[in-house]
Amino acid sequence: xxxxxxxxxxxxxxxxxxxxxxxxxxxxxxxxxxxxxxxxxxxxxxxxxxxxxxxxxxxxxxxxxxxxxxxxxxxxxxxxxxxxxxxxxxxxxxxxxxxxxxxxxxxxxxxxxxxxxxxxxxxxxxxxxxxxxxxxxxxxxxxxxxxxxxxxxxxxxxxxxxxxxxxxxxxxxxxxxxxxxxxxxxxxxxxxxxxxxxxxxxxxxxxxxxxxxxxxxxxxxxxxxxxxxxxxxxxxxxxxxxxxxxxxxxxxxxxxxxxxxxxxxxxxxxxxxxxxxxxxxxxxxxxxxxxxxxxxxxxxxxxxxxxxxxxxxxxxxxxxxxxxxxxxxxxxxxxxxxxxxxxxxxxxxxxxxxxxxxxxxxxxx
Ligand SMILES: Cc1cc2nc3c(=O)[nH]c(=O)nc-3n(C[C@H](O)[C@H](O)[C@H](O)COP(=O)(O)O)c2cc1C
Numbered sequence: 001x002x003x004x005x006x007x008x009x010x011x012x013x014x015x016x017x018x019x020x021x022x023x024x025x026x027x028x029x030x031x032x033x034x035x036x037x038x039x040x041x042x043x044x045x046x047x048x049x050x051x052x053x054x055x056x057x058x059x060x061x062x063x064x065x066x067x068x069x070x071x072x073x074x075x076x077x078x079x080x081x082x083x084x085x086x087x088x089x090x091x092x093x094x095x096x097x098x099x100x101x102x103x104x105x106x107x108x109x110x111x112x113x114x115x116x117x118x119x120x121x122x123x124x125x126x127x128x129x130x131x132x133x134x135x136x137x138x139x140x141x142x143x144x145x146x147x148x149x150x151x152x153x154x155x156x157x158x159x160x161x162x163x164x165x166x167x168x169x170x171x172x173x174x175x176x177x178x179x180x181x182x183x184x185x186x187x188x189x190x191x192x193x194x195x196x197x198x199x200x201x202x203x204x205x206x207x208x209x210x211x212x213x214x215x216x217x218x219x220x221x222x223x224x225x226x227x228x229x230x231x232x233x234x235x236x237x238x239x240x241x242x243x244x245x246x247x248x249x250x251x252x253x254x255x256x257x258x259x260x261x262x263x264x265x266x267x268x269x270x271x272x273x274x275x276x277x278x279x280x281x282x283x284x285x286x287x288x289x290x291x292x293x294x295x296x297x298x299x300x301x302x303x304x305x306x307x308x309x310x311x312x313x314x315x316x317x318x319x320x321x322x323x324x325x326x327x328x329x330x331x332x333x334x335x336x337x338x339x340x341x342x343x344x345x346x347x348x349x350x351x352x353x354x355x356x357x358x359x360x361x362x363x364x365x
Contacts, residue, residue, distance in 0.1 A: 002327075003319075006291045006312045009328060013084075013315035020171040021083050025314050028258035029163030034266065035258030038289030041266035045298045046357045050344035058337055062348045064306055065152055065228055065249060065283060067124050070100035071333045072306035072348060073296060075313050075325075076257075076287050077128035077154065077232075080179055082110035084318040090119035091317055095325035097123030099333075104128050104154055104308065107141065112182040117148040126152040126230065130159065131217055133210045137187055142224045144183075151228075154252070155221060158233025160211035163260040218246045230285075233260075235270045237277035240284075250283040250305075257288055257310045268298065272358060275303030293335025300348065301355040 003009045014022050028035040060071040075096055082088030088110040089103075096103040097120035105116050107130045117125065127145035132138045142153060167173075181188065188204055210217075222229050230250035231243045243251050253271050255264040267288040275284055286299050287308035299307045309332065316328030345351055 006315070006328065006331065009312060009315040009319065013318040017084065017318050018176075020173055021176070023167040023171055024083070024165075024173055025078075025311055027165050027167035028262065029165055029260060030262035032258060033262050034255050034264050035289070037266040038255070038258055038268070039291065040289075041268035042289055042292075042295040042298055044359045045268060045302075047294065047298065047301075047339075047343060047355055048357060049342055049355075053344035053346070055341040055344060055346055057346060058340060059347050060333065060337060060340070062306070064102055064124075065230075067102070067151060068100075069102055069124065069306070071336065072300060072304075073329060073332050073336070074102045074104060074285070074306050074308045075329075076308035076310040077104040077106035077109075077156070078310050078314060079106045079108035079181070080110050080175065081314065081317060083176060083179055084314045085321045085324075087321050088317075089116045091322035092313060092325050093117075093120040093123055093125065094322045095313075095329065096120075096125075099326060099329045100124075101329065102126065102306075105150070107183055108181045109183060110179055110181070112185075113141075113144055113150070114148050115182070117150070121149075125150055126154045128154040128156055128232065129221075130156055131210045131213045131221070132208050133212075134187075134208065135220075137184075137208075138221075139224055141183065142221070142227075146225050146227060152230055152250070153221065153225065153227050154230040154232050154250075155218065156232045156256075157213070158235075158254065158256050158260045159209070160213060161209065162205060163256070163262070165259060215242060215246050218243075218248070222247050230283075234274065235265055235267070237273045240274045240278045240282075244278050244281045248282055250285060251278075252308065253284060253286040253304070254308070255288055268295075268302075271299065271302045271304060290332075293332055293337070293339045296332065296336045297339045297343065297351065298356050300351045301353060302358075303353070 062072050093116050102124045104126045106128050127150040228249040231248045232252035233254050234251045283305040285306050286304045290307050313325050316324035
């Protein structure tokens with residue numbers, strides 16, 4: 001039976017994927033408090049609809065850094081999509097392009113950034129960057145993203161080192177045979193020596209991710225290419241102000257889907273303060289626990305330009321490749337459209353702050 005909502009997609013994906021892979025996608029750090037709170041925080045926000053407005057015609061289109069999209073739901077950068085389906089990021093590229101939205105491609109994608117761009121050349125996509133100790137490697141990735149037609153760089157700033165994901169320890173997680181980080185393969189081959197693949201990957205992360213990345217690195221990155229820079233993983237208004245001061249044109253309010261600092265504030269709670277801090281000085285996007293069209297509507301009402309979804313598109317991909325990703329996007333878009341109509345809203349631009357009632361800071365609904 002076709003899943004009716006994203007939670008049902010998760011259930012079907014859980015039946016389809018090997019438990020070790022499903023857990024890798026699903027899991028977060030430590031007690032997974034932030035994963036749970038991400039979801040609950042959207043649910044605690046309530047909507048105050050307006051009525052007797054002609055909502056027979058609706059339009060969900062908007063723009064992201066000046067580029068048109070048909071609706072404000074983007075696919076978040078998630079590593080190793082091919083663990084969900086052999087077509088991996090290629091399928092996501094084709095689905096997002098067909099749906100006229102934006103794909104953010106991870107540094108640790110299974111396919112190379114060039115192959116992903118070639119899979120759907122007319123598509124809109126950004127490249128998500130992790131900063132490496134080897135600045136030559138980082139610079140080479142930026143140059144490749146520019147050459148392959150990516151339209152922005154999205155630097156993930158919440159991962160100086162990896163969070164401790166206990167499910168992966170319990171499952172003794174290893175990448176299935178043949179799964180590689182193809183953007184890094186030439187470089188990794190040179191460094192991996194004779195270790196087995198799992199040990200080599202762990203060592204590669206430990207030895208190569210740059211935990212000393214700072215705002216100076218952001219300045220360095222900005223002058224490397226003409227592409228706009230988006231910082232992903234901002235949760236504090238002070239960091240949002242710094243991001244603007246250092247020339248970021250966008251920020252993603254994100255706690256990495258609860259995979260980094262467990263106990264980090266849910267994004268629905270962080271968003272309002274960040275919007276108040278920087279207003280229109282940069283575009284603000286948000287992700288984490290968005291599972292309903294009403295969650296998207298709440299995010300936009302609080303001032304987000306668009307939302308990103310992570311796990312939900314991986315579920316669609318696991319179930320039916322490109323068509324599955326497309327169905328997940330269509331479902332969430334249709335839910336957003338319905339919620340807008342029921343709230344008296346015809347366009348994304350009409351969505352306003354008075355639509356939402358947030359719990360007060362004491363946590364009461
Ligand atoms: C399996 C998986 C892999 C991820 N890989 C990356 C990554 O490579 N780079 C990154 O910036 N974020 C990564 N993320 C975080 C997502 O971009 C996004 O912030 C998060 O999934 C949003 O929460 P949601 O899954 O609840 O929608 C990953 C998330 C998951 C679930």
